[in-house]
Amino acid sequence: MTSDFTPNEMMTIAASRALSNKDVCFVGIGAPSAACNVARLTHAPEITLIYESGTIGTAPDVLPLSIGDGELCETALTTVAVPEMFRYWLQGGRISIGFLSAAQLDRFGNINTTVIGDYRKPKVRLPGGGGAPEIATSCGQIFITMKQATRGFVEKLDFYTSFGHGDGGDHRQRLGLKTKGPTLLITDLAVWKPDPESKEFTAVSMHRGVTRDMVQETCGWKVRFSDRLEETPSPTELELSTLRDLQRRTELANGGKKGQ
């Protein structure tokens, strides 16, 4: 254990721990990419990482800045066309874990990355869903990583970009979905899991130094805490050094010559 880490580092490392050698992950840019690669470089060397650009089984030495960086293709087992990626690999049910993030998230793991305000007269036009609508329903399970803030953790979404547990309970099953949906939410403050029945996200562990008030103040709905609320194990030296080395290599690669 080490005493010196940031909430962001804790979030990334907590996410990496949830991954195993047998997982096939659909990786997004940012925290998911860092988490997956930390897992690959520590306890899960056999994990399969897939980016939606078509790169299967990548092992990037530095974190990509886009989902289609050359590094991903160069280190991949194979690179397929994007229609094949979405048809055979995602829709085909071959991805065990998909990572998603959100502009707005509700207590049931539903996600909005499309628009703030009315769709036709938006206050803020966000990038949109990209791969998320089908990642949310086709992957075996969904992990969400996101920094807590009341702006993002909302009582009600402005737009359902991708479906989590809907209104909770058996809503997924009622829509014919056979995948598990969001099973893990990892923030800069806590680790959350859905209640087995209601599917409402419940804080199951808080990171070191975090209080219940801090979790509640950054969340727009009334937080449920687990009866057996734990402290998230802090990053180990290995986890932290692996993450930091990865980030340093990434910075060096990007600074080393113009723009790469």
Added chain:
Amino acid sequence: MTSDFTPNEMMTIAASRALSNKDVCFVGIGAPSAACNVARLTHAPEITLIYESGTIGTAPDVLPLSIGDGELCETALTTVAVPEMFRYWLQGGRISIGFLSAAQLDRFGNINTTVIGDYRKPKVRLPGGGGAPEIATSCGQIFITMKQATRGFVEKLDFYTSFGHGDGGDHRQRLGLKTKGPTLLITDLAVWKPDPESKEFTAVSMHRGVTRDMVQETCGWKVRFSDRLEETPSPTELELSTLRDLQRRTELANGGKKGQ
């Protein structure tokens, strides 16, 4: 012109003449393959030959014995998966000419290669359609090569494996088809084209030495002859030597070492 050629050679060479540099041909084994390659080696060096095994732009030095011979792949511009072949290239409308042959053919160019007798209690179970049902409807036009015999040139098919002009007239348009269907029938005795209105095959030229009686005796329906019935120009020295060289190379390749 040369005086010494077989009916089969005339059939193949007459078919080759109907092809041009700008054609993209879906080639079958046997006479179509020989015709397409004679065209490529004489007047149409830029013709594109496609075999349903996925080989695009092949230029085989010897005639393949199957549609998936290694020679086709080795000389192709590119080789694609079979689902892509049927989806992007055939169904995508990129083939100008498809070659078909038949066990039974009727006057409207409908084809049976499935069964003689009842489908459920067949007298003879033939190989079936393979690519033909969709070749018949997706290619810009269809050329049919076939030796004449009353057993094959029938009044009524036992089974419609692939659709030609149906009952004739505008039957194709009524089914929503936008392609031309059979536009040419080349036999060992004659060249036939569909009547512009009725779509019934009409003999437009007979090969040298062939009589109307010979054409009628080998055909199970009452033959219509064009008012301007011509003699098919006999093979030129170049055409004949090209075909024979191709066949000699093919025999050598197959005899040269065991089974190749």
Added chain:
Amino acid sequence: MAKFQSLPEAVAENLHDGDIAAFEGFTHLIPHAAAHEAIRQGRKDLTLIRMTPDIIYDQMIGMGMAKKVVFSYAGNPGVGLLRRMRDAIENGWPRSIETLEHSHAAMANAYEAGAAGLPCAVFRGYVGADLPKVNPEIRSVTCPFTGEKLAAVPAHRPDVALIHAQKASRRGDILIEGIIGVQKEVALAARRVVVTVEEIVDDFDDLHPNLCILPHWTIASVAHVPGGAHPSYTQGYYARDNAAYLLWDKISADRALFTEWMQKNVLDAGPEVFAARVEGL
């Protein structure tokens, strides 16, 4: 997660009586060794899917292993008819078989839909053809934008796919080159995949990024069987044994000759004979 096994182990573990099985390979890479192993193990009541049933299904049907055959072209490519399959259909010898017949386009699309996890394939097909009258699994959907009626067939989802390929890496990743046919699709459509390979190499690190590769976690079993496609061929290793295809036309024409040939060349042989069969090809 690919296991490296002997072919008898791989087939015993993955192919069971009553399975829906697809032995694929489009002219190229036909898994003859795997089919012969299945014959030796005496599997029965199989539903056999394959675009071109070819010699391997003629043999399996002739040995009475098939309950049903799903196919699109039942010929001996470049030679003629499949005589054992015809004998089963026309005379019920050695048993009657059910057939479900498609076009190539339908079969290719059905594999594609299986790989894509869809319940059915949608394509423009069978217009004016009689097959929809005799195959109840050919139906249609209507395009909700244009109103065009399109053909629909159920996705192929075999219990097991058996294919032959050029190379496996030591991790069990599979490389398929040349005429790749429907190999990727049938593998991704199947619940279990058995692959025989010509060669096992350390890794695929220096390959072009866009080749046809099946990752090890899509494969159940890999068996090293050099020559395992004979008399079909493996691009880069050996050529098609056209003489064997011609010979099959004679062997398969006679029940007694067929039975004798199968005893000698399949039942009394093993996967190791294939390497010798491709010498000089």
Added chain:
Amino acid sequence: MAKFQSLPEAVAENLHDGDIAAFEGFTHLIPHAAAHEAIRQGRKDLTLIRMTPDIIYDQMIGMGMAKKVVFSYAGNPGVGLLRRMRDAIENGWPRSIETLEHSHAAMANAYEAGAAGLPCAVFRGYVGADLPKVNPEIRSVTCPFTGEKLAAVPAHRPDVALIHAQKASRRGDILIEGIIGVQKEVALAARRVVVTVEEIVDDFDDLHPNLCILPHWTIASVAHVPGGAHPSYTQGYYARDNAAYLLWDKISADRALFTEWMQKNVLDAGPEVFAARVEGL
């Protein structure tokens, strides 16, 4: 039948006012030079299709060329939002644009269906999502075997596709390597295809048989524009200019700065500037 032309000629001949156009490339091989030429030629009322509108559509929208944008992810990849596209949507500057929004899966399937000559694409998508409520082109078909309701979207059939690739042969065949995205599909879905390439080589005779190649008879025009993907990248030639993507966030944040930058770097430039831009990358 591919014509070799200068980029101004190729764009003038193939891209017209009011066209449905798709400039594609998934992070890799984005046809920046072709987009800049279209901007210089002042095309207008375009319907622009693209999975990730990216800098090129931000520029074209900011220059008032787009009537409608069909897309699935309107972000500056790895950086943030597309500020010119937002300004058009939120404030109608310099003109209001219509948007038709899909998911990536829908867009990829729509290109695939276009290449396959189908009127629509069928896939499992949009379950529980709100997009079908705001996009009337998201409909459904019912599987005639299982009863499952599947999503359907119209096939993309652009009037013209503009893509960038590594190599053309002297015949005009096109080689695309690495992250091939939807390049093949958009080319085969379009009525006309314009390709900019890094290099022209004699032939493709020594290539692996299974690479991503578009035959010359599928291509309308080929233009030799080294560096033509910058600040996107071309695998094997130059790396992605991430600094330029970051810089765009600043340039596009301000209408005046944007206008000035476009004048200097696009309107007053030509395709020949791209080669210098990728030096050292």
